[in-house]
Amino acid sequence: MKKTLALTTALGLIASPVLADVNLLSWGGAYGNSHLEAYAKPFEAETGIKVTMADADNPATPIKAMVEAGNVTTDVASVEYADAVRLCDEGLLETIDPSILVAAEDGTAAADDFIDGAVTECFVATDVYSMVLAFDDSKFADAKPTTPADFFDLEKFPGKRTMRKGAKFNLELALMADGVPAAEVYDVLATPEGVDRAFAKLDTIKNDVIWWEAGAQPPQLLADGEVTMAYAFNGRIFNAAQGEGKPFKIIWDGQIYEMEGWVVPKGAANKEDAMKFVAWTTSPKPQARAAEFISYGPPRKSAAALVGNVEGTDVPMGPNLPTTEANMTNALASNLDFWVDRDAELNERFNSWLAS
Amino acid sequence: MANALDPHAAIATTAGGVTDGALRTADGRPLVRALARSQSLARRRAFLLVLPLLAFILITFVVPIGQMLQRSFYNDGFSAHMPQLSQWFADNPRGTEPDEAAWTALATDLKASAEARTIGVVGTRINYDVPGTRSLFTSTGRQVRRGLEPPYQAALLDINEDWADPRLWSAMRDASSPVTGNFYLAAVDRKRGDDGSISQVEERQQVYVMLFMRTFWLSLVITFVTFVLGFPIAHLLATLPMRKSNLLMILVLLPFWTSLLVRTTSWMVLLQQQGVINDILVWLGVIGGGQRLQMIYNQTGTIIAMTHILLPFMILPLYSVMRTINPSYVRAARSLGATSWTAFRRVYFPQTLPGLGAGALLVFILAVGYYITPALVGGSSGQLISNMIAMHMTDTLNWSMAAALAALLLAAVLLLYWVYDRMVGIDNLKLG
Numbered sequence: 075m076k077k078t079l080a081l082t083t084a085l086g087l088i089a090s091p092v093l094a095d096v097n098l099l100s101w102g103g104a105y106g107n108s109h110l111e112a113y114a115k116p117f118e119a120e121t122g123i124k125v126t127m128a129d130a131d132n133p134a135t136p137i138k139a140m141v142e143a144g145n146v147t148t149d150v151a152s153v154e155y156a157d158a159v160r161l162c163d164e165g166l167l168e169t170i171d172p173s174i175l176v177a178a179e180d181g182t183a184a185a186d187d188f189i190d191g192a193v194t195e196c197f198v199a200t201d202v203y204s205m206v207l208a209f210d211d212s213k214f215a216d217a218k219p220t221t222p223a224d225f226f227d228l229e230k231f232p233g234k235r236t237m238r239k240g241a242k243f244n245l246e247l248a249l250m251a252d253g254v255p256a257a258e259v260y261d262v263l264a265t266p267e268g269v270d271r272a273f274a275k276l277d278t279i280k281n282d283v284i285w286w287e288a289g290a291q292p293p294q295l296l297a298d299g300e301v302t303m304a305y306a307f308n309g310r311i312f313n314a315a316q317g318e319g320k321p322f323k324i325i326w327d328g329q330i331y332e333m334e335g336w337v338v339p340k341g342a343a344n345k346e347d348a349m350k351f352v353a354w355t356t357s358p359k360p361q362a363r364a365a366e367f368i369s370y371g372p373p374r375k376s377a378a379a380l381v382g383n384v385e386g387t388d389v390p391m392g393p394n395l396p397t398t399e400a401n402m403t404n405a406l407a408s409n410l411d412f413w414v415d416r417d418a419e420l421n422e423r424f425n426s427w428l429a430s
Numbered sequence: 431m432a433n434a435l436d437p438h439a440a441i442a443t444t445a446g447g448v449t450d451g452a453l454r455t456a457d458g459r460p461l462v463r464a465l466a467r468s469q470s471l472a473r474r475r476a477f478l479l480v481l482p483l484l485a486f487i488l489i490t491f492v493v494p495i496g497q498m499l500q501r502s503f504y505n506d507g508f509s510a511h512m513p514q515l516s517q518w519f520a521d522n523p524r525g526t527e528p529d530e531a532a533w534t535a536l537a538t539d540l541k542a543s544a545e546a547r548t549i550g551v552v553g554t555r556i557n558y559d560v561p562g563t564r565s566l567f568t569s570t571g572r573q574v575r576r577g578l579e580p581p582y583q584a585a586l587l588d589i590n591e592d593w594a595d596p597r598l599w600s601a602m603r604d605a606s607s608p609v610t611g612n613f614y615l616a617a618v619d620r621k622r623g624d625d626g627s628i629s630q631v632e633e634r635q636q637v638y639v640m641l642f643m644r645t646f647w648l649s650l651v652i653t654f655v656t657f658v659l660g661f662p663i664a665h666l667l668a669t670l671p672m673r674k675s676n677l678l679m680i681l682v683l684l685p686f687w688t689s690l691l692v693r694t695t696s697w698m699v700l701l702q703q704q705g706v707i708n709d710i711l712v713w714l715g716v717i718g719g720g721q722r723l724q725m726i727y728n729q730t731g732t733i734i735a736m737t738h739i740l741l742p743f744m745i746l747p748l749y750s751v752m753r754t755i756n757p758s759y760v761r762a763a764r765s766l767g768a769t770s771w772t773a774f775r776r777v778y779f780p781q782t783l784p785g786l787g788a789g790a791l792l793v794f795i796l797a798v799g800y801y802i803t804p805a806l807v808g809g810s811s812g813q814l815i816s817n818m819i820a821m822h823m824t825d826t827l828n829w830s831m832a833a834a835l836a837a838l839l840l841a842a843v844l845l846l847y848w849v850y851d852r853m854v855g856i857d858n859l860k861l862g
Contacts (some may be wrong), residue, residue, distance in 0.1 A: 104652060162547075163553075164548065298705075300702050300703055304561075414564050417826050418558065419561035420823065425813075428635055428810040429811065
């Protein structure tokens with residue numbers, strides 16, 4: 075009897091966990107680890123507000139389910155920019171008051187310190203990742219590719235390429251390779267002639283492209299020698315080059331960057347503490363610290379100078395981040411509105427183009 | 431009145447024609463009814479036993495699939511959040527120019543929807559039919575929330591002149607009723623024009639019909655290849671002595687138990703241009719270093735990898751049928767003068783048909799819905815309709831479109847099943 079009682083009490087404890095002050099929903103893996111080490115632990119140490127972390131494949135999915143079911147157990151979640159806008163438009167998120175955000179150390183207002191688009195009605199960015207061109211250094215002895223145009227130059231830089239199977243990123247890259255400056259890419263792509271132009275440029279390398287679907291494929295294809303150049307997420311290439319010592323080099327010219335960041339689900343139980351967490355973690359120092367764990371750049375200009383070495387090594391992380399000044403010279407911010415509007419249409423055309 | 435305790439009496443009475451002539455039990459009830467009652471009791475008990483399974487299938491299979499299929503023709507993303515404009519469409523026939531009443535309804539609905547933060551849902555629904563309009567709804571919604579002065583037509587056109595687009599109004603009219611066939615039209619590369627007529631989409635947007643054809647064609651090829659490869663193996667398995675055949679069986683089953691992803695990636699290692707097979711061919715001097723064969727990331731790769739993965743589904747039913755075929759039939763045929771080919775063709779092969787039918791049906795249906803293997807090794811020419819369904823489920827989030835494509839695929843498979851039943855007979859199927 076005593077045993078049963080103890081058992082039921084234990085079960086009861088598991089079934090209704092003592093709610094922490096802030097329940098954080100992240101992605102797990104190396105990225106989730108950067109949240110734990112750079113945000114959750116120091117925040118707890120400094121403010122005494124307890125942070126409990128949980129992981130999801132994509133935190134946007136459970137948020138939708140939680141809010142619709144009226145049982146919100148998450149206070150802050152890390153989501154992609156596109157999902158944040160969707161969820162916000164559907165009324166599933168709390169609005170975040172931009173005045174809570176911490177100013178830069180030199181006194182620059184938060185609004186000016188964050189890069190464009192990093193703070194929206196319901197979203198504050200924590201990091202920037204990007205799609206970059208990369209190549210196998212050992213395959214090009216003399217001249218090295220340096221621009222998107224070189225990616226499309228099969229004569230000068232022979233070998234197969236690998237690109238993501240889908241219209242997004244590829245159409246922008248094709249236009250940049252065709253001489254459109256980053257700032258004008260989406261204006262050109264908004265016209266039917268611009269789309270035709272992008273597909274015509276892709277036509278020139280179509281027969282030499284292996285299309286990838288999972289983010290792990292491009293570094294593998296490079297490592298196997300199947301391709302000499304890849305168009306892939308910067309974190310994957312960095313990990314293969316830094317962690318496994320592969321001779322991969324990143325071309326930052328023409329990079330297309332996107333953001334991830336915090337959202338607070340509608341009806342979050344600990345909204346006040348959640349907002350404190352959002353404000354504290356998006357201040358420059360924690361942002362810079364997070365970038366030492368994973369090669370995603372801080373979205374605050376003043377944080378760039380604070381980034382140290384890759385955690386556990388003496389290699390400076392700065393040059394490997396998408397947000398570093400030198401890497402941003404011809405960078406393109408992924409235009410979310412454009413893709414939400416045209417995703418289906420352009421992907422249908424892309425698939426039809428692929429198949430023909 | 432018959433004596434209830436005496437069965438003879440009952441029969442005698444019946445025989446005597448006092449009642450309606452039906453047989454009765456000892457207690458006087460008609461035998462048919464008593465029998466039915468006792469049988470229904472047994473049936474009910476049997477039903478209770480299968481009830482858990484039935485509930486399981488219902489909850490985890492029928493209901494979700496039904497809900498998914500419902501999405502293919504039912505989408506209230508627009509009508510539920512734009513009630514006034516939907517009402518205006520209901521009151522005015524197609525072809526009516528939008529008057530100020532319509533613009534007022536539009537403005538009121540936009541405002542209400544923007545305040546309820548459902549404008550994204552509305553915009554997404556219209557964006558399916560007119561690409562590029564989701565941001566029109568969300569950006570207009572943001573401005574309308576701040577307040578809008580009549581006349582609304584001028585005010586809305588002032589915000590964005592795209593609101594005058596007849597295509598947009600036609601799409602809103604289509605969406606004003608939650609029940610729509612538009613997703614099915616799109617799934618067969620058709621669209622509805624401004625006047626409601628149905629036409630083909632532009633050639634460069636056409637993709638689904640071609641992918642359906644390719645899916646069925648590749649599945650047929652894969653089914654045929656698994657038959658050609660699997661038949662001799664199954665025969666060998668069925669005729670070898672037990673000890674050897676068990677060993678061989680493990681060789682068939684081992685890959686069957688291995689993870690699908692592992693098998694797919696092994697094929698990548700073997701077939702890629704810098705892969706094992708190409709390396710061996712170059713080393714042997716069969717091909718030069720510059721002419722390495724492209725065997726993966728195209729249809730060839732899809733066919734090879736899927737054939738390998740689906741082979742056990744052909745071998746196992748064939749084997750189970752071949753085991754039961756009495757070898758004396760073939761011996762008898764041979765002793766009566768048939769050549770070995772004739773004996774095989776006229777005596778042995780017809781007896782394997784139930785297994786062949788089951789295997790072919792299994793392989794074909796699995797191949798039609800295959801997703802991960804073509805996605806990984808298919809390249810551009812080896813992707814199937816299931817990859818499009820996945821794209822609409824996860825990337826574009828157009829679940830209605832995914833449901834319409836899936837419904838068409840399901841219908842096509844059911845049709846094939848029916849044809850198979852007509853031609854071969856489902857009773858002939860032997861799964862093991």
